Amino acid sequence: MLKEFSYKQFGNLSFSQQCLDESTLIKIDDHIKVLFLPKETKVHVDFQEFQIETDCLLFINPKVIVKPVTGFGGEVLLHFNRDFYCIEIHDQEVACDGILYNNVFEIPFIKLDESQSADIQNIINEIKSEMEDEDSNTEEMLRILLKLIILKSTRIWKQQHLLAEKDQQSDVQFLRKFSKLVEQHYKTHHTVADYAEMLFITPKNLGKKIGMVSKDTPNDIIKNRIILESKRLLAHTALTVKEIAFSLNYDDDAYFIRFFTKNTGISPLSFRKQF
Incomplete structure (x- = not known):
């Protein structure tokens, strides 16, 4: 309804x-x-x-x-x-x-x-x-x-996630802010240093804060978001691999192919064939 x-x-x-x-x-x-x-x-x-x-x-x-x-x-x-x-x-x-x-x-x-x-x-x-x-x-x-x-x-x-106490509200807001920044900028910002700079902390401190809720490092989280978007574009659009690479701010599509294959165990074209 x-x-x-x-x-x-x-x-x-x-x-x-x-x-x-x-x-x-x-x-x-x-x-x-x-x-x-x-x-x-x-x-x-x-x-x-x-x-x-x-x-x-x-x-x-x-x-x-x-x-x-x-x-x-x-x-x-x-x-x-x-x-x-x-x-x-x-x-x-x-x-x-x-x-x-x-x-x-x-x-x-x-x-x-x-x-x-x-x-x-x-x-x-x-x-x-x-x-x-x-x-x-x-x-x-x-x-x-x-x-x-x-x-x-x-x-x-x-x-x-053991973040329910009043004195942890700033931690919750920080995690929300990092998450939102990754969602907004993963296509153009690919390094931990980029996000640490936007959050006005060091990359090391960013890793410590993310460790409160995730076993993945900030670098893993950024990479995983790029890979997920790559999979969505491969499975649900007709864009070429080169066009997908360019949309994710990779000027060298050969580098993007190596990046995708290393992190998924399968090439972009082989992944597309599965869907």
Whole structure:
């Protein structure tokens, strides 16, 4: 079901293989998404398949390609455009540029215990009920319920990463800022020194701070983001390898081919053939 309030759009749909077809996902390709997944389901995110061991939430930016693999009918996808939510929110932590939607450290699965899962499912059921109404307050109620899910999930993420204390809020904001900078500049800035300079710290201190939430180094994170974009362009566009290299600020496509092959174990053209 999809509701429109002027240019603002919000919808929910079942995310099981039985109920979802390719055209449905294409129609909401530019929407920001929240996906509830029950345990024991499988999902394909970009170029990885995940077995879900416990109920969880996944926060998905428009560029991310996500598809169901297996499911039991309890999967729910909430989707909305930026006009519906993001421009209304001034609290960075729960906005669309918060840590859940700009997370280069990991794919942002929020694992839920039984109590947390029941809480989130209750909110989702309220959303479904609200979608059936034509009340004058429906738009604002949907926005409040969506914000509640994002707020609760942000709190859980911080607890799971041991960053929930008040004196650690500056660390959370730093990680969010680094993540956002990588997302904004990975095409043009490829070195740790570039990002350390933008953050006004040394590369060594940047590595220490990133170590709070990731086993990967800042260099690994930057490389992985470039590789992910390369895979997306190879799999989902008709751009040549040379054009892809140029779009990622590699003037020498031979260097880009060596970089991609070294980090994936397969050449760009061989990867494209797989898709």
